[in-house]
Amino acid sequence: xxxxxxxxxxxxxxxxxxxxxxxxxxxxxxxxxxxxxxxxxxxxxxxxxxxxxxxxxxxxxxxxxxxxxxxxxxxxxxxxxxxxxxxxxxxxxxxxxxxxxxxxxxxxxxxxxxxxxxxxxxxxxxxxxxxxxxxxxxxxxxxxxxxxxxxxxxxxxxxxxxxxxxxxxxxxxxxxxxxxxxxxxxxxxxxxxxxxxxxxxxxxxxxxxxxxxxxxxxxxxxxxxxxxxxxxxxxxxxxxxxxxxxxxxxxxxxxxxxxxxxxxxxxxxxxxxxxxxxxxxxxxxxxxxxxxxxxxxxxxxxxxxxxxxxxxxxxxxxxxxxxxxxxxxxxxxxxxxxxxxxxxxxxxxxxxxxxxxx
Numbered sequence: 001x002x003x004x005x006x007x008x009x010x011x012x013x014x015x016x017x018x019x020x021x022x023x024x025x026x027x028x029x030x031x032x033x034x035x036x037x038x039x040x041x042x043x044x045x046x047x048x049x050x051x052x053x054x055x056x057x058x059x060x061x062x063x064x065x066x067x068x069x070x071x072x073x074x075x076x077x078x079x080x081x082x083x084x085x086x087x088x089x090x091x092x093x094x095x096x097x098x099x100x101x102x103x104x105x106x107x108x109x110x111x112x113x114x115x116x117x118x119x120x121x122x123x124x125x126x127x128x129x130x131x132x133x134x135x136x137x138x139x140x141x142x143x144x145x146x147x148x149x150x151x152x153x154x155x156x157x158x159x160x161x162x163x164x165x166x167x168x169x170x171x172x173x174x175x176x177x178x179x180x181x182x183x184x185x186x187x188x189x190x191x192x193x194x195x196x197x198x199x200x201x202x203x204x205x206x207x208x209x210x211x212x213x214x215x216x217x218x219x220x221x222x223x224x225x226x227x228x229x230x231x232x233x234x235x236x237x238x239x240x241x242x243x244x245x246x247x248x249x250x251x252x253x254x255x256x257x258x259x260x261x262x263x264x265x266x267x268x269x270x271x272x273x274x275x276x277x278x279x280x281x282x283x284x285x286x287x288x289x290x291x292x293x294x295x296x297x298x299x300x301x302x303x304x305x306x307x308x309x310x311x312x313x314x315x316x317x318x319x320x321x322x323x324x325x326x327x328x329x330x331x332x333x334x335x336x337x338x339x340x341x342x343x344x345x346x347x348x349x350x351x352x353x354x355x356x357x358x
Contacts, residue, residue: 021047022133022212025111026072027054032201033117034071036138039205040115040212041079048212050081051109054102056120057085082109089124099124106130113215115208116170128170133215135170137177138204140197141231142166142184144223147175148231152193152200155231157256159248162186163196165204167211169220174230178220181211192258234261240350241265243294246311247279265295265344272344275326276318280306295344304329307344 026037040050053076058067069077076083084105086098093099103126106114113133116123128135141151142164148154155163164184171177183203187196211218239261241250254277257263264273292298292308299306304315320326321336 021049022112022215023110024048024050024212025052025054025106025109025114025131026050026117027114027119027121027123027135028072028117029056029070029120030118031071032140032197032204033119033138034075035201036115036117036205036208037072037075039209041075041081043209043212050076051111052105053081053083054119055083055085057087086121089121089127091124091126103127103130113212115212117204117208123170125172128172136180136208136211136215137168137170137175138208139166139168139175140200140204142182143168143175143179144225144228146229146231149233151231152196153231153234153256154229155187155256156191156193156196157253159252160187163200165200165207167204167207176223178222180215180218180220181207183207190255192255194259236261237347237350239264240346241274241344242346242350243307243344244310247309247314248312250309250314251277251279265346267338267342267344271322273320273326274316274318275320277304277314277316280313280315292341293343295346297338297340297342297344300333300338300340302330305333305338 021043024040026033026040028034028037037050037053040048053072055070055073055076058069058073060066061068073083073085075081082105084102086095086102088095089099089102090096091099091103106127107130111131113131114127114135115138116135117138123135139147139151140163141147141155142162143166145160146154146163152163162184164182166179167181168175168177168179185199185203234257239257241253241263243250243265245253254263254274258275262273262275264271266272294308294310296308297305298308298313304317305319307314307316317329318326319329319332321332
């Protein structure tokens, strides 16, 4: 069940939002941000106007590694919105000319507020103070839990039962600013980052519109000091399965890393990507459970590939070999027969990866 938590109607600023709406500079990069941008652009009745967009510089992507624009930039270009793509916003940083150009870009647009959603650059003090309502951020967690870069991934990985979205007044800290509005939702037991991302992006866009429509009457509420956790950026070594972990933790991590960055393991010298698995509730007994190393395949059937973990059995039901399509385990086994006793492994340097602490 979703719960909306609007805050009391005291003024943040001295001026109410005009009937003509707000002039907004939007800062964001991925699809999560694009959903919010589209909602603002279509605001209609309140006539909020996105007068400019900040997004990350174009990055090489795809097989040919050609430069590709972010979906936020693509949307802005399609709707005739001016864009700016600085490499840095620090006036005393590595690219001060980018920061100066961006500052002028924003000043010339005379925005009332800057909306930030998964932008990817740290906002310096000058940007936090450049317009009358400052900068407000859409964050995909119930702060102060999961501050940081990967809140959706980490919530699933940790086995959280609930998450949500916060609209936050930004300050100089890492997701430490006061909350303007929040909304919660349950995390489904089979939720992946892909499905939860879609839920939260639409929830965040809707909550953002509510915040913008009553921005001058919202009272920011400071975050509590207990329950702080950090959603650290996912590192490359984390994409390897650590079979020493228990089966429930591996299954959660698999869902958390779906679709990106994915979870992989080694079978001999071959790298396999695992796409779907479930904790095996059936009792698997036999010679391979006695003294076998973790990662041992203890059973192969039409239901899946059963693998011994640090605690329990994980049944792999969908996987992919390099250069091939993802497929069900039964289809995979037709072309690549596996036998009991075969061993899934991971590089030694990846074996220290543990599930994120709650």
